[in-house]
Amino acid sequence: MREVHHRTQLPLGVSRYYAGLAASEDPGSDPIAAQYVPQPAEREIRAYEDPDPIGDERYAVAPRLVHHYYDRALLLVNDRCAVYCRHCFRRHFTANGAGRITPAELEQVCDYLGRTPQVREVLLSGGDPLMLADAELFAVVDRLRKVADYLIRLCTRMPVVLPQRVTEAFAAALGARLPAWVVVHVNHPHEITDSFATAIGRLLGAGVAVANQTVLLRGVNNRAAVLEALFTGLLRLGVRPYYLFQGDLASGTAHFRTTIAEGLELMRTLRSRLSNLALPTYAVDLPGGGGKVAIESALLRTEPDAYVLRGPDGNEYRYPQENASSS
Template identity: 35%
Template sequence: MNAREVSLNRANELKKANEKFLDFKKKIKHQELLDDLHYEKKKQMLLAFFKATEKDWENHKWQMHNRIMDVDTLQNFVSLTSKEIDDIRALNQTNRFAISPYYLALIGEETDDPIKMQSIPNSGEFITDYGKDDPMAEEFTNPAGSITRRYPDRLIINVTNVCAMYCRHCQRRRLIGENDEHTPLKIINESIDYIKNNEEIRDVLVTGGDAFLLSNKQIEHILKSLRAIPHVEIIRFGTRTPVTLPMRITDELVSILKKYHPVYVNTHFNHPKEISKISIKHLSKLIDAGINVGNQAVLLKGINDNKFLMTYMNQKLLMARVRPYYIFHAKKVKGTSHFIPKISDGLEIMSFMRGHTSGMAIPTYIFNAPGGLGKIPLLPSYIISHENDTYQIKTWEGNIITYKE
């Protein structure tokens, strides 16, 4: 065989290797067209219910003011069995739910709809003899104000407990409490003073809750104060608004953020259904202003623990100019046992992605050490054995090669 014939044979093998994934993509893209229609229908139902307008829908304050927080309202828009209704009512007493009308309109008809599973209380939450309220021991990594510090050069400031939708898998479920509360200004200022007095801190993540649920004025106060500290190099925001309340990304917010570059945003898409047209439109405002957006997904059983789905989601994120950054292995948080996947499932997804999509679409798979001991990257084993200067290494297709240094 000449070189061209060898190349054609290899190209054919590679084409075959992606056939199943391509079939999956075709099906999901078809489903997305149906989802768009469904979203429009649900949106109109919600607008009629609240006697609101299209303009209201685009207003994040209207969305927050009209979050759905009780089961009687919820059942007008989502099909629920009588057992589900009783369970939601009971669970809402201890871990309240709240869903923006926008995010609610994304919920499909299936009982295991991924948007429904992330936002509506589920009987799995009754299992409380599993996990801890605070598996990361955040309480013991708080040297001042509302800081969480786990690393030498960076830290978190927690600025609120408010979110547009309270994710049922949230690692900070314990902080959602009974009321929406922003961290008092005095505590935020104490956190900023701590940063000022510790010159090794060069990277600050402002999060919560959802950092973009502070007012523009509060956000600007934090940005201005941090930028006045010479050793702070980068400022990051943790927000799920691109997913649950994209209309929060207004021109005014973007014009504030871009005054304090370098500013980065980390968000939290878990399923391709969440990357809606509206979400993409609002993400573009951030990205056009030079604000890089990274995605931190959580691997959740029954939602995204599927190699095709995770690969597709990361490709779709890249199309929206969002960089897949992390996939977190879900933490053992009390009341979330029904979401916890196996590490072997995560490794299988990582192994599939390495072979079947571009490196830019591959986030790092992270296991968070319990007790706040930090992030540990998990990778499939590619080095099979090693003796002196000779390595047995596995390729993405499972072929073993020998490499001598």
Template identity: 40%
Template sequence: MINFPRHACRYAEQLAAECEQFRLQLEPDVREFDEDDDYSADPFGETDEASGVHGLKQRFEDRVLVMTSDSCFMNCRHCTRKGILESADVVRSDEELQDCLDYVKSRPLVRDVLLSGGDPLVLPDDEVLRFVEAFASLEQVDVVRLCTRAPCVNPERITEDLAKRLRGCGKVWVNTQFNCAGEVTPEAAAACARLVDAGIPVSCQTVLLAGVNDSADAMLDLFSALQRARVRPYYVFQCDPVAGISHFRVPLERAKEIAAECADRIGGLALPRFVADIPGSRRKTPIEEL
């Protein structure tokens, strides 16, 4: 039985009833209890306070991640933060936000700020804008990335007014997640259109999930649907080595086959990079290098 979080909306429940590939991402599975030494609850050390700043994580020299929320519209069973989200350090007070701004200012190479969680859009618009405007006001910051699955799972959350206010900051890019073509419904496409029409670039990060989208046909359907919605397919990720999600992991050789077949069958503008996020690595690693 699916456990919808309190921020889930009726739309997501309906989508789960109608789209099996979406439902499979949400249904608990007994295999989540499988133990594997290669998987851990926090493979990227996100619960460490390595940066020394509450709610701010830095793994790469040009970008930082700011935790804006510890809740989400979904409980995706493949979520990278599934075991750590509820206890995550979240930036809430003005003082904590100022500490994050000071950190960025002290690192001139940082040019890209990811607002993540959970989902930043569980917050009211004014709260979202508080984060966006604060980081966009820093001259060194070129991009404020809003990482949200709202276009897919709560399209009504993307109002014209929100899109217009985000556009007003001049630096916002939206990174979203669609994992199958069935998720790109007319409602979801309309939500993406509200962002794109306002002038906000929208990119998609897909997760390669066994039993959900692990075929070239499924991926190509998705990439085409995204392109019709004017969303750039950006990355396809191998599942992260997070405890409790190993049953979603697609074997590397199979992932490479899917990536190669996609490259043979669709033009570059609709073709994302197939990558793996490897703990300790200083970049996302193209799977053909693994």
């Protein structure tokens, strides 16, 4: 189902498969429903929140192309998703009507990349790139590969929210275009289903490496036992737990965010229980486009109103101290 919800700028959209994973449609009691059911708290916008909290627009260099990090570029190929996550950090782009990348836009992207030889990796995101048909998606990949033999990273929730999308044919086509990674977004053990395992198995069987990025979400996974089950479950399927992200300062998402202090305590507990293979890096995208850092090494000090972290550029960045979570 898909409709524009009157209480939020982000549409309400959920696949039947993903809605079927929820035991209840109450976002206050079910960790799946919490990720797709709009809540009144989304209307509460804090002064330091932003619909583009990681600075995509600041680092845009061509239509849909973001070049923030030296050897990587991000290409937003589509603005649609099978499920619109309520904690989405790309609210300035997701479901904004931009639609699919056009041939003219892709040519402008390739022109920039051709003039920027330090780029070795291109991330395809959106929206969800797997909302495109196979032929359409691989046409983008093949055009990029005419510029250079880029490592392609597909950032997608499809194995989680609509695993049937990952067909044998899709996996084989991607496997024929290595080097390629798929980075999925699994936030709770309930998302690790037989259907998810089948989708992951198809990718791995085709030689495609798979990693996971989890967002630390209050009321969804901010307990050590939940994260332990999540990361060990992923590892058993051959998925690398890559990042555990502190919540971005996206507009209307404060109700999802934990404090950094809570995240650090969770990591201390997980480190005592898990092998390094199962332990992701606890990271944050610094406000205002400051870049991604590992919190445990970047944290300089804690002040009454903010955590102060060292950015990749050597500057200090402030991430606000918010109320500690109660669940």
